[in-house]
Amino acid sequence: MARRCSVTGVKPIHGTRVHRRGLAKKRGGIGMHVTAVTHREFFPNLRCRRVWVPQLGRFVRVRRMTANALKTMAKNGAFRTLQLAGIL
Incomplete structure (x- = not known):
């Protein structure tokens, strides 16, 4: 599984x-000395x-979504956020 958010595009x-x-x-x-x-x-x-x-009128299953994307979805609405992300 790719470690990339499907809504915001965040990656490692x-x-x-x-x-x-x-x-x-x-x-x-x-003094402090860097050892490694x-x-x-x-x-x-x-x-x-x-x-x-x-x-x-239905549930949409979203894989690989960050917790920050959930907050964005709560703020802007699920339909609009998923549509901008290209999931719908």
Whole structure:
């Protein structure tokens, strides 16, 4: 399954995690030193939902929809949001 939202188009983004050791200078140490930088991914909060569309009078099953898209759908309406996304 693709990790991409079918409504908003959000996909995973890449970032790094920085590992440090030592005590900060302002806390009385000699400073923080970076010991390693590892790569990581931030995944979208995907959900599978059945959404009631009043204009059609039926449920529409939407796979791979983010929680943020659910909020957008509640704000703008299910029919309009799904139509703009090209699902209907």
